[in-house]
Amino acid sequence: MKDRLVYSAYASGWAVLKHLPEPVARGLFDRIADYAWRRRGKRVLQLEANLRRVRPGLDEAGLRELSRAGMRSYMRYWMESFRLPVWSRQRVARDVRVEGFEQLRAAMESGRGAVVALPHMGNWDLAGAWVALEGYPFTTVAERLKPEKLFDRFVAFRESLGMEVLALTGGGVNVVGTLARRLRQGRLVCLVGDRDLSEAGIEVSFFGEATRMPAGPAALCQRTGAALLPVSLWYDGPLLRARIHPEVAVPPEGDRKEKTRAMVQAMADVWERGIREHPEDWHMLQRFWLADLPVRATVDEAAQPAGADRRAGQPADTARPAPAGEPAAGASGP
Known part of the structure; x- marks a missing residue:
């Protein structure tokens, strides 16, 4: 019954919201964001705790305004995602x-393939649609969530945008092997890579504190020779902006673990700069730094493909479904 209710709520929202006039939809989701912000539930409080690390000099009033902007950005993601199925190619091209x-194009034209690694910023569904329309369909991974009908609907939606979506579990597919094969074929893989608090994550320094990030993007590039391209995303008025940063190269020295750690830290440094510039568009409503986690989750392990970062619909530390991920890269929900 619960699964049916969840699916019905999403399906109804999808059906109604994608046909609302744009100003009405924006106003509605701004009101939803403001309502959640005023209630100061655990998600908002955690967002503020995270933003305090990003902007430590803010007073309480400034932090509250930043968290309000953050909630509006977060709900804008949902509003756009509900409406994206009816956006034209021209609309996507105009708004991104x-x-x-040119860095992504060069990697693809060279035949190397590329891994685009993104943080939880802006709207990566919209960015993915833009990339696919530019002639670069890609492969990503989604964590299988309940209800199954909702998962299948999200997958069908993303596949309609030009994504190949691999289910993390239950699909009868070797996910890591498939991603490696796609890269060796010179294709594109897109993964969310800023949060993996399983015990297999790589410990990095982020805004001066320890957290974990997934090994997956770096490990795949070492394994296949693909280019590793970190990306940052942010909103600029009506536009979604993205910056594809220079390739994170495999270090010439060190063992596999040392090389992976250096590459993950390099991505973390890139994302730290992007988030510092646009903190309201970092949609991190879960516990993120190791200092905020239970003691049992702070044991550092060697880098290896491992368990997924949970998303919407999951117990405990949760947030929104995400469009891209990988087993060792914080595999996303739908």
């Missing part, structure tokens, strides 16, 4: 601006 796209 990408810097550094």
